[in-house]
Amino acid sequence: MTVRIGLxxxxxxxGRHLLRLIAGRSDMQVVCAGSREFAGQPVTSLAPEAEPELMFEALTPDDVAGRTLDAVILAxxxxxxAPYVAAIEAQAPGMVIVDLSADYRFDENWVYGLPEIYGRGRITHAxxxxxxxxxATAGQLAVAPVRDLIAGAAHVFGVSGYSGAGTTPSRKNDTEALSGNLMPYALTGHLHEGEMTRHLGIPVAFTPHVAAFFQGLTATVQFEFSGPQSLEAITERYHTAYGDEPLVRLTDTIPEIRDGAHFNGAVLGGFAVSKEGLRGVAVCALDNLLKGAAVQAVQNLAIALGRPEFDGLT
Ligand SMILES: NC(=O)c1ccc[n+]([C@@H]2O[C@H](COP(=O)([O-])OP(=O)(O)OC[C@H]3O[C@@H](n4cnc5c(N)ncnc54)[C@H](OP(=O)(O)O)[C@@H]3O)[C@@H](O)[C@H]2O)c1
Structure with a gap:
């Protein structure tokens, strides 16, 4: 049976990438696509891969909850x-919801879906x-394999393309303000700082920056070890953690933005340990719109519904 999805x-x-990725799967279909601004236009005008008859609709929470859907993706x-979640809870509680925002990442009643670190078991049937x-995906992938060795905080220096700021105009997606520039922002207390700290269970200090390219990000992560470590032992930990993961590519080189942009997975490398063995570095590059959002949402939905996780993703 095809999984019927409301987006x-x-x-x-x-959303644009979700339309494309889901169209590439034979077991899932977007049957309603919400946009107030594009309501009445064919979805193919934005995503040529979508079903030809699918039109954008200004979907209210009640509209979504009243449709015959297996799952809803909120982007x-x-x-x-919250209004969409409340309507679904009230009218169709069995619908699976995958929420891309930060609204439920700190909520005990929701499963936090980062399969490569926290496993598939909790996501199955969620x-x-x-x-x-x-x-937060990049930072956690880079920290998780060594988190028990870290003394104090892990420091994550992030640089992202401006698609990370969404489509609502702001200085962070203003190509004129970004031209020839690197823009630091939210230098303490960024939402992803709290998210990484909460889920990794160790303190994370995160400094985000936005640059003039459209998509892709890198997280350069530094940590101090509680005792001396060798580069071989640290590198081995990443291979043990992710060696069998189809969406994590491990490299001996230092990942750059171009390695992760337009790639469905994450690239991890740049592993380094200082001479005395007490400081380590790892770098993760991924596409903020793909493994950082849409790809991970499709993975999570597939796991929750018992469908093949990597169809159309690898
Ligand atoms: N961009 C990234 O790199 C990235 C990565 C990971 C997670 N996320 C998260 O994913 C979510 C979506 O990000 P995005 O970059 O795709 O955003 P976006 O490009 O700004 O798109 C937002 C979408 O939401 C709709 N919308 C806005 N306000 C709404 C409202 N009050 N009710 C119903 N629809 C509304 C908009 O369509 P209409 O106005 O036409 O209805 C639009 O389709 C955000 O929570 C973001 O934090 C983004």
Whole structure:
């Protein structure tokens, strides 16, 4: 049976990729696509891969909850999901919800879906799934294999393309302000700092930056070890953690933005240990719109519904 999906926020940066990725799977179909701005237009005008008859609709929470759907993907700005979740809880509680925003990433009643670190077991049969943030995915992938060796905080230096700021105009997606520039922002207390700290269970200090390219990000992560470590032992940990993961590519080189952009997975490398063995570095590059958002949402949905996780993704 084909999984019938409602996608709310379908004309946004992540929505656009969700339309494409789901169209590439034979077991899933977007049957309604929400956009107030594009309502009445064919979805193929934005995503040529979509079903020819699918039109954008201004879907209200009640519209979504009243449709015959197996799952709903919410790709809305932070703070906008609650009315959709409330309507689904009230009218169709069995529908699976995958939320791309930060709204439920700190909620005990939702499963945080980062399969390569926290496993598939919790996601299988889950009905409420919070999809991790893009920087938070990269930072956690880089820290998780060594987290028990770290003394104090892990420091994550992130640089992202401006699609990370969504389509609502702001200085962070203003190509004129970004031209020839690197823009640091939210230098303490960024949402992804709290997210990484909460889920990794160690303190994370995160400094995000936005640059003039469209998509892709890198997280350069530094940590101090509680005792001396060798590069071989540290590298081995990453291979043990991710060696069998189809969406994590391990490299001996230092990943750059170009390695992760337009790639469905994450690239991890740049492993380094200082001479005395007490400081380590790892770098993760991924696409903020793909493994940092849409690819991970499709993975999570497939796991929750017992479908092949990597169909159309590898
Ligand atoms: N961009 C990234 O790199 C990235 C990565 C990971 C996670 N995320 C998260 O994913 C979510 C979507 O991000 P995005 O970059 O795709 O955003 P976006 O490009 O700004 O798109 C937002 C979408 O939400 C719709 N929308 C906005 N306000 C709404 C409301 N009040 N009710 C219903 N629909 C509304 C918009 O369509 P209409 O206005 O036409 O209805 C649009 O389709 C955000 O929570 C973001 O934090 C983004």
């Amino acid at each position: 709310v926020g379908a004309r946004g940066h992540t 809305l700005p932070n703070g906008a999901a 009905r409420r799934i919070a999809n991790p943030g893009c920087y």
